[in-house]
Amino acid sequence: MDAFLQNCLTGISIGSIYALIAIGYTMVYGILRLINFAHGDIFMMAGYFMIICMTDMMIPWYISIVIVIVATVLLGVCIEKVAYKPLRTAPRMSVMISAIGVSYFLQNFATYLFSAQPKSYPTIGFLSKSVQVGEISTTLVTFVTPILTILLVIGLVMLVKKTKVGMAMRAVSRDFETAQLMGIKINSVISFTFAIGCALAAIGSVLYFIPRSSVYPLAGSLPGLKCFVAAVFGGIGSIPGALVGGFLIGLSETFIKASAFSEFSDAFTFIILIVVLLCLPTGLFGEKIKEKV
Amino acid sequence: MLKIKDLHVSYGGIKALRGIDVEVPDGQIVTLIGANGAGKSTMLRTISGLVKAESGSVTYNDKELIGLAPNKILEQGIALVPEGRRVFPDLTVLENLRIGSYLRKEKADIEKDIQWVYSLFPRLEERNWQQAGTLSGGEQQMLAVGRALMSRPKLLMMDEPSLGLAPLVVQDIFSIIRTIHQQGVTVLLIEQNANMALKTADFAYVLETGHISKSGTGAALLADESIKEAYLGKKKA
Numbered sequence: 364m365d366a367f368l369q370n371c372l373t374g375i376s377i378g379s380i381y382a383l384i385a386i387g388y389t390m391v392y393g394i395l396r397l398i399n400f401a402h403g404d405i406f407m408m409a410g411y412f413m414i415i416c417m418t419d420m421m422i423p424w425y426i427s428i429v430i431v432i433v434a435t436v437l438l439g440v441c442i443e444k445v446a447y448k449p450l451r452t453a454p455r456m457s458v459m460i461s462a463i464g465v466s467y468f469l470q471n472f473a474t475y476l477f478s479a480q481p482k483s484y485p486t487i488g489f490l491s492k493s494v495q496v497g498e499i500s501t502t503l504v505t506f507v508t509p510i511l512t513i514l515l516v517i518g519l520v521m522l523v524k525k526t527k528v529g530m531a532m533r534a535v536s537r538d539f540e541t542a543q544l545m546g547i548k549i550n551s552v553i554s555f556t557f558a559i560g561c562a563l564a565a566i567g568s569v570l571y572f573i574p575r576s577s578v579y580p581l582a583g584s585l586p587g588l589k590c591f592v593a594a595v596f597g598g599i600g601s602i603p604g605a606l607v608g609g610f611l612i613g614l615s616e617t618f619i620k621a622s623a624f625s626e627f628s629d630a631f632t633f634i635i636l637i638v639v640l641l642c643l644p645t646g647l648f649g650e651k652i653k654e655k656v
Numbered sequence: 657m658l659k660i661k662d663l664h665v666s667y668g669g670i671k672a673l674r675g676i677d678v679e680v681p682d683g684q685i686v687t688l689i690g691a692n693g694a695g696k697s698t699m700l701r702t703i704s705g706l707v708k709a710e711s712g713s714v715t716y717n718d719k720e721l722i723g724l725a726p727n728k729i730l731e732q733g734i735a736l737v738p739e740g741r742r743v744f745p746d747l748t749v750l751e752n753l754r755i756g757s758y759l760r761k762e763k764a765d766i767e768k769d770i771q772w773v774y775s776l777f778p779r780l781e782e783r784n785w786q787q788a789g790t791l792s793g794g795e796q797q798m799l800a801v802g803r804a805l806m807s808r809p810k811l812l813m814m815d816e817p818s819l820g821l822a823p824l825v826v827q828d829i830f831s832i833i834r835t836i837h838q839q840g841v842t843v844l845l846i847e848q849n850a851n852m853a854l855k856t857a858d859f860a861y862v863l864e865t866g867h868i869s870k871s872g873t874g875a876a877l878l879a880d881e882s883i884k885e886a887y888l889g890k891k892k893a
Contacts, residue, residue: 527758534744534755540706541742544735546727546759546807 365498370621371614376505378613379512383567384590385597385605386519387560393600394536394556396455400462401442403587404469405561409435409568410484410578411477417485424487432565439561440554448550466584473580481577490573508570515563516606523602532556536600585629589616592636598649607647657681658703658734658811658844663712665695665702672698674866675712680811685833685843687853687874689887690863696846697739699863700813704736705729716811730759733810737817741800745789749780752788752799756806766806773802776835794825801832805841812836813844818852830856850887854878862887 384406391399412434416427446465450458490504523529534542535552542549571586572578593612597604612632619628639646658680665673672695680686690696701707703714705726714721716732724732743752753773757766774781777798783791788799797817804812814833818826830852837843847853854860857874862883870877877883 527754530747530751530755531758533747537744537746538742541738541744543706543726544704544730544738545755545803546730547755548725548727 366621368497369499369501370617372499372501372505374614374617375610376508376613377571377617378593378610379509380567380571380609381586381590381593381613382512382606382609383515383563383570384586385594385609386516386602387564388591388594389597389599389602389605390556390560392594394532394553395447395458397447397458397462398591399560400459400587400591401446401465401469402560402564403583403585403590404466404473405435405439405442405583406564406568406571406587407473407578407580407583408438408469409561409565410572410582411473411482412565413569413572414482414484414578418483424485427485428566428569431569432562435565435568436558436561439557439564443554443557448553466587470580470584477580479580481579481582484572484576484578486576487569487573502574504570504573511566511570512606515566516602519559519563520602528552528555589629589632592632592639595636596639596646598646600650601646601648604646604648657717658842659713659715660699660703661713661715663699663702663714664710665698665707666710667698667707672866673702676863676866676868678861678868680842680844681859682810682842683840684858685837685845685856687845687847687857687860688863689847689850689853689860692848693865694863695866696863697815700736700815700844700846703729703734703813727759730807730809733808735804735807735809735812737800737804737812737814739815739819741793741796743788743791743796743799743803746787748785749788749791749799750784752803753780753784753806756803757808759807769806769808773805776805776832777802794821794828797821797825797829798832801829801836805836809841811842811844813846815846816848817845818847818849826852850883851878854883 384402387402388399391397409431412431413427416422416430417424422430442465446461447458450461490502490507492503493500494503494506523532531542531547531552534545534547535549539549589612590609593608594605596611597606597608612635615635616628616632619625619631660676660678662675662677663673664675676699688696688699698707702709703721705721705724709722716734719732721729721732744755747755753770757769760766779795780799780802783795788796791799801817817829821829826849833843833845833856845853845857854874854877860872860874860877861868862870862877870883
């Protein structure tokens with residue numbers, strides 16, 4: 364029983380991080396109909412930014428986190444301006460190939476800058492503190508992660524549903540041209556969407572790398588793909604869907620790792636992708652194609 | 657006053673407009689009739705800044721509009737009700753109206769204008785919480801017009817507002833156009849329904865494959881034999 368609870372906690376915690384990254388995929392897809400394959404690598408770059416801030420420049424963690432979020436947002440917005448914006452009217456396939464190109468570029472650029480050797484990730488003292496709840500012992504970060512994620516998701520849903528900029532995002536995601544006729548600057552809305560996705564990826568990267576303690580240039584590749592699966596599972600385009608998808612992927616992965624098939628856990632994630640695409644192509648909360656009667 | 661001078665526009669590799677001259681004086685209803693593919697929509701989309709012009713000029717109160725972004729053109733007081741209504745289907749009726757006032761800041765005035773649009777279209781108030789995609793075609797057209805009015809335009813351009821609507825609804829739409837006009841909004845109307853358009857308009861232009869072939873008061877064109885034959889479906893006696 365204790366092992367079960369322990370696995371639940373671990374699964375929900377890693378699942379929340381997946382959810383934070385999956386939101387980046389889902390929001391960008393919602394607005395540009397683009398799977399931003401570079402998103403996992405942006406997450407990896409955020410890991411290096413944290414190492415530069417804390418290890419190399421000795422900046423305290425609370426300031427470092429702010430710098431990392433800002434730097435990651437700038438990176439994401441630049442990528443959008445350089446690699447995606449010029450292709451706004453191109454076929455969707457071209458933009459996707461551009462995204463794959465950016466992904467490989469970031470991986471190789473990171474290898475060039477930081478070498479392929481894993482670099483050790485700084486620790487944030489109080490987050491690594493161990494906590495004992497009944498028979499379960501874990502670190503504080505495992506508890507903080509899901510709570511923080513749920514708060515961020517609630518905030519994001521409120522932003523999209525209740526604010527003027529959220530309304531503009533929903534309008535742009537539906538119809539570029541008519542949104543322009545309303546006076547909405549679509550490029551600003553798209554940049555804003557990338558900024559939110561990257562800020563969440565930056566927060567996710569801090570929470571992800573603290574317990575794993577090292578970063579290497581391919582560190583964003585597999586988590587990125589898993590989060591993409593989470594976004595598809597939840598229904599790509601849906602923010603609550605990304606949260607649920609992230610939790611489910613995190614839990615299934617943790618339980619398989621705890622069983623006799625631990626080596627099989629990543630393969631299982633992608634089996635989920637195939638099954639979802641075959642049986643439930645719009646995911647759990649995806650937009651159903653509405654038919655007007 | 658909106659002045660279009662020698663406007664050339666290519667669209668999708670085709671020369672859609674080959675040097676047209678159109679004037680829309682303040683306080684009038686001006687209509688542009690013509691067959692499918694004559695370039696009517698292209699003209700409105702160029703004025704709105706959605707399509708780039710090749711050469712020529714479009715001025716509004718002597719300010720050049722060519723080269724301005726769509727949001728800047730809206731700021732000049734020119735709004736477009738696009739062809740096919742194009743309401744945002746998953747936003748509610750009220751949100752569609754609010755997004756029409758996107759560039760405006762004064763909250764109290766916006767609330768007042770929402771009431772004004774509701775007074776023009778009582779149907780929209782009854783359905784303000786519904787998703788716009790669930791409205792009927794006529795209601796969606798009302799919403800598209802109401803949404804454009806929420807920017808408080810001085811010049812309202814409408815691209816085929818009667819398209820695909822039942823005859824009774826078409827009459828409603830035209831009576832609404834007259835009401836809006838009486839409230840001081842200049843109207844530039846594009847129509848295939850030449851009969852209704854010419855009856856409503858102060859002045860009319862006929863657009864044929866990218867150039868203006870005729871112009872005159874609505875009444876004069878209604879009486880014109882060649883117009884009758886080509887656009888009103890009446891054979892010469």
